[in-house]
């Protein structure tokens with residue numbers, strides 16, 4: 001608990017341009033939860049280098065992502081919005097937790113298997129221990145809840161296992177976190193292959209709507225979305241393309257999928273696609289305008305970066321000192 005509130009932690013990697021999936025599956029829920037909890041929203045740049053990055057691009061994207069968090073509606077005076085690499089406690093706790101995590105556990109992680117297959121020329125130790133750094137992120141702030149898309153559930157489970165193991169060896173040290181997986185938008189699918197998730201690393205630009213796409217591009221991508229030859233606007237697994245469009249429509253308008261189906265009864269796919277495109281454009285317009293405004297205010301963003309890193313480090317150090325003491329590191333001389 002911080003200031004009588006439960007603690008929320010989440011993060012995203014600055015590895016590409018964010019998609020509508022990242023927004024509806026994660027960022028939008030963060031905003032909805034931000035009043036209720038004491039929140040830490042991290043740009044996890046240390047995780048990003050588990051895959052090769054161009055340094056200048058990573059730096060630019062990390063700043064763009066931090067700006068986007070604010071533009072999406074997270075108030076940086078109330079929520080702690082910061083870079084992982086600015087708080088050394090993440091890497092320090094990760095080292096300790098590495099010594100309480102088994103190779104066998106890490107070998108089971110599906111994200112590791114997927115990424116190792118995709119980057120066969122660079123299967124580095126950081127990629128393997130990625131979930132331990134993620135556990136350190138979460139446990140450092142004694143987080144109660146972690147809002148993520150469904151693909152991160154396995155990483156939350158290993159975090160809980162590591163925390164429970166440590167607690168049973170050394171006594172109550174870490175809060176055991178719960179994942180929070182929102183209903184609407186938990187898994188937005190690719191517009192071109194609706195059997196796989198919309199992803200920022202997809203090679204086909206028509207498969208994903210990027211948060212910074214202009215209205216014409218959004219409408220064009222929706223118009224080209226893959227559907228089927230059933231000719232019926234129904235919400236069912238046998239029609240994954242149509243189901244995905246209805247999910248996007250619901251998540252953007254706040255209507256339930258059933259309400260959406262009723263609204264489009266008797267209409268054609270063309271009308272559905274048009275309405276989805278327009279709903280996405282109105283959902284993203286305020287966000288895009290706010291990004292443009294914030295990007296001009298360099299001094300403001302710089303101050304947020306500095307102040308929030310200090311705030312995060314304060315809480316991180318509290319946990320870190322406790323853990324260092326428990327494992328037997330010598331006390332600091334003051």
Ligand code: ATP
Nearest residue numbers: 013021022025026148149186187188198199200201
């Ligand atoms: P990549 O495609 O490079 O693996 P990604 O698009 O999956 O990246 P992440 O940085 O891994 O993005 O995820 C950021 C957050 O967005 C996570 O909480 C993740 O669960 C969520 N998320 C990512 N893609 C989707 C999607 N298609 N639908 C819903 N949520 C998503």
Ligand code: LTN
Nearest residue numbers: 009010011012013044134137146
């Ligand atoms: N692995 C996550 C990003 C991430 C994260 C975290 C999410 C790193 N540390 C802590 C929640 C809490 C991803 O790829 N989406």
